[in-house]
Amino acid sequence: MEFASDNAVGAHEAILAAVAEANSGSARSYGYDTWTIGAEAALASLFEREVAAFLVMTGTAANALALSTICPSYGTVLCHTEAHVNTDECGAVELYSGGRLTGLWGDGGKLTAEIVENWLDALIRGEHESKPVALSITQSSELGTVYRLEEIKRLSEICRNRGLKVHMDGSRFANALATLACSPAEATWKAGVDIMSFGATKNGALMLEAVIFFDPALAQDFRYRRKQAGQLLSKGRFLGAQMSAYLKDGLWLKNAACANGRARFLAQELRRNRSIRIPVETEANEVFAIMPRRLFDALQAKGAHFYEWPGKGPGTDVIEPGECFVRFVTSFRTSEDEVKRLGNLAAELGS
């Protein structure tokens, strides 16, 4: 029963097959191969506009590289206190950009336009404080919730008015989109997003993310940045082939829809045990829950893989002594049976 992370599973077979197919013959290196060029075109087509798209190998690199283009050494990027860039990337944004991150708290893993606006309004130190240059939001969020289009638009509007760029950490963008049921364009640039990290690894690829600039002018020298960061793969075909397969016939959305469905089912199954609370809506492929620590230990002992989750939690539901805050993640490979077994186990174990 694997619910530790969506990176605990391997790659989707179609993507692996595409890698194997790309192996024959010679190809131009460093991303000038036909697979990569095709993948870049596919991304433009997907987003219904000219984009500057760059394939890289990890989500941390995608985020840090994306933000390095809009954050100078004296700048700061606003993000949720518990955003991945702030808590799980070991200072990568700071390394690549030289700047800093400013974590703001928002309930349920999301920031609101009001939170950002109030923070900006309170600034009075001028050059003594890092200059706010961008906002980074995570879609779907660190708590498995999904920003609605209207929420993104309001955030983007405030940012635009104040001269801040908007970055979306879309490590689980596919999962958010499967829930939003709108077009990729509507969920990003039409809502005011300037740059995104478009994730694929967690949703079926081996190692693949893309940095996508909706305003290609922002990407002017990005090839240099990617190279300098050690993210320019010599045998670039192996990234291009993954991306092409990932997007082909909507595989990426099918995988996400599958994972999301399993997560919703899991939330439902877990609720059978009355001692488990699910304090935030399950909107993507993660289920966050509060449960007795005794139950947590018992489930682990019975072979359920999932983690206690650090941080303050949802902010709206108090974790009592003796309880713990946990996270379950589903993936394109999670089976209904696996969820059912976990549900039964949780139900049997009681509190």
Added chain:
Amino acid sequence: MEFASDNAVGAHEAILAAVAEANSGSARSYGYDTWTIGAEAALASLFEREVAAFLVMTGTAANALALSTICPSYGTVLCHTEAHVNTDECGAVELYSGGRLTGLWGDGGKLTAEIVENWLDALIRGEHESKPVALSITQSSELGTVYRLEEIKRLSEICRNRGLKVHMDGSRFANALATLACSPAEATWKAGVDIMSFGATKNGALMLEAVIFFDPALAQDFRYRRKQAGQLLSKGRFLGAQMSAYLKDGLWLKNAACANGRARFLAQELRRNRSIRIPVETEANEVFAIMPRRLFDALQAKGAHFYEWPGKGPGTDVIEPGECFVRFVTSFRTSEDEVKRLGNLAAELGS
């Protein structure tokens, strides 16, 4: 006729197969999987000692991360003027370490103990100049030559006496070793190397390099550095599996020996055309040549892929007006027939 680079070919079938095999089931992420642990152990065994080995995805990242552990912001790493770190990594070492590189010239792509010693002896500026903290040598070198064990030992000795660490950029280490015909241990730590970048991508992997610390104490916090640099792959199994296959049954040395043999054969073939000079010994899998630009253009037109090479060249053989300096690279996939065809073509075209 593909002689542009050893990264223009795909991956070796055995390595691709290992990736596919590693795809089934769940695994711990971030390099704590059994494939990676096995690969780390295999590297220790290969080098006949305890090592701290870390898998990363590009040679640029391997070099920059390795050097970041020994070069502070006020430090400088000595290297050959035309070393890959100095000319082809877009400032990656500077980004990761904050320090700088100091290029020294040596004929034939190699530095000698005397060159390094003289440079160190001439330092008189104290804190006004970056502090020399390490030497980085490329094995096999940027000109396809191979440092002999005695040469490495003498360089290491001077460095040790002056408090400098020794890094080896072993992007083509396999090719050098195939020529040296000694053990990996003899070619590295027994000759005084402290840290190496152990390349696999150019010699059969999809995307795989290892940073190897022969003194594990130097690697103390390297996990943090790798993560911060965006080089910690979540589905780490896909790197571990490649490395295991790369080392298994000496595949890496067989690939290198094949490539080297083709290069020697190519040098011999090219010499059939009297207007082609080969100014440095072909000791690994690269052939550097000086040829009339007219011949260069004619060969390209007939479908031979190889590059004019930037930089000053060997330093000992003058490139005349009307001539150009070029590089041919062979790989584990280069066939005898391919070499023969190029040789015939060159012979036919004359000057």
Added chain:
Amino acid sequence: MEFASDNAVGAHEAILAAVAEANSGSARSYGYDTWTIGAEAALASLFEREVAAFLVMTGTAANALALSTICPSYGTVLCHTEAHVNTDECGAVELYSGGRLTGLWGDGGKLTAEIVENWLDALIRGEHESKPVALSITQSSELGTVYRLEEIKRLSEICRNRGLKVHMDGSRFANALATLACSPAEATWKAGVDIMSFGATKNGALMLEAVIFFDPALAQDFRYRRKQAGQLLSKGRFLGAQMSAYLKDGLWLKNAACANGRARFLAQELRRNRSIRIPVETEANEVFAIMPRRLFDALQAKGAHFYEWPGKGPGTDVIEPGECFVRFVTSFRTSEDEVKRLGNLAAELGS
């Protein structure tokens, strides 16, 4: 009525005179002059031990350089959320060290051993999060409070046990010491402080701070760092002369005692107006107060210079709507009369 900052006044006459005296004749440059060497010796004598002391020109540089020696790119320095390094230095620590700061909240401008310990205990992300490497405390604190020796010792003990170094931002160290009434040694290294920024500018110098390493081994390459940071003054005598005059005959402590006395008097005077609350003890040369915004505006209009203070305030006394949180700073030049005039004005203006 100047209470805006202790940097709004000029330099003490004795220090200015020392600068003028140092102007004659030739001297070795870059800090190898006799004034500087004398000042370094005076600091060692003051702290009753061998120290490595380095003169620099701003507090921001002192803090950032000090922390750069103990914080690698993947490290993080713990500090109070409202510490000067975190809020008023525009990312200088991040620029010089490459690492990041982690702000922790503590009431009254101070961190407690418990706060630091709990935070360290909650870390579970390993290499995914920046590694805590040091604690920086401000003495006197951002809210004009003073850490007691026992508090520093308990903080240092926890840090030592966890492998963290302790830095003291002593931009107003003289003011703290005047209150603690102990020796400089007792207030620093005997209480476990490893490195300090020893401030002089706010307390009478023109531009002068020292970075002091109580363990000279930590300072090994500091001369390089200072040079690289643009903080090595060519005509170093002008810093050495200032420091010698600053320490001579206890001028620094007399200045601080004067400023502290004026602050205590000011707090007393302000309390005559019942609408003014002083929520934290006035322990050094700053008075923090909560007052009606109407009163704030009226005082400003009458020529009182002081600032509304950003940040969350003391944490224990709620700022009501219509109120504002303000700071008054006294200096060695503040006169009793100036305080009295402000006190009278505040008393007359009512709420």
Added chain:
Amino acid sequence: MEFASDNAVGAHEAILAAVAEANSGSARSYGYDTWTIGAEAALASLFEREVAAFLVMTGTAANALALSTICPSYGTVLCHTEAHVNTDECGAVELYSGGRLTGLWGDGGKLTAEIVENWLDALIRGEHESKPVALSITQSSELGTVYRLEEIKRLSEICRNRGLKVHMDGSRFANALATLACSPAEATWKAGVDIMSFGATKNGALMLEAVIFFDPALAQDFRYRRKQAGQLLSKGRFLGAQMSAYLKDGLWLKNAACANGRARFLAQELRRNRSIRIPVETEANEVFAIMPRRLFDALQAKGAHFYEWPGKGPGTDVIEPGECFVRFVTSFRTSEDEVKRLGNLAAELGS
């Protein structure tokens, strides 16, 4: 006999007096005082146009901050191999900008348009190599020579055509200007310079340099950069007062003319000894000479302070075994008598 450096002498009395005068009363801190605002206006007037001028405390900081505004992490700044930024600033440009420097060789301490153009023309590596973004020239140069207006214009033209900015390290700009006998405007922005480091410390100030942007748009966020670099002085009046006094009644040019005159006289005096060669024209306040090492030692022993000079020397005059390359520097304080004494001594000592 002090010829070691123009920073071995103190400050000019008028500048010291201005510092003392600025000491009375309160003033706005952080460069918003009237002295600083006046100095900024004086610089604009001096250069006959709107400029954005920022006072800092060291030449290293001025250069590194100036270049940080035009050099991103993946960029490189071209400069002479022996430029101060490249050899004597311990990686400051790299620290502040994240980018790198590329040293090009030019005889006599100067680069020519042809050298720069040829280097740019030879670039073929694209994103694999740092992107050239700026040229930095030193005026007067590292060898005491002076770029003519025509030379600067031709360099600037090439840079403009290729998208590179031009920076002038004017640490000894006054000395160059005294020789050029043109207006400051003609010597800088009218000749195509975008940003300059305007030195004052070596020519009479205590610690003072200005970064001047001839296109204020380039300076947009420079206040943040200066603060982040620890170069924003709280008691900014002490810099403003220095600059005002430095410019007042042409003090800066008088000082420079004096120093230059002494240097020319010194060159003439040294030539009395036939074993001394002066291989580059003495155009500013430095005399470079080749002399027998025996003579060098003898002069030192007799109390002449000057240095053996590192680096390759002029490039046009070979330094023979038994000889050494040395530098003499004169300043506004150097007396005719001091020069005469050295001249006599050299003449007496023979070879």
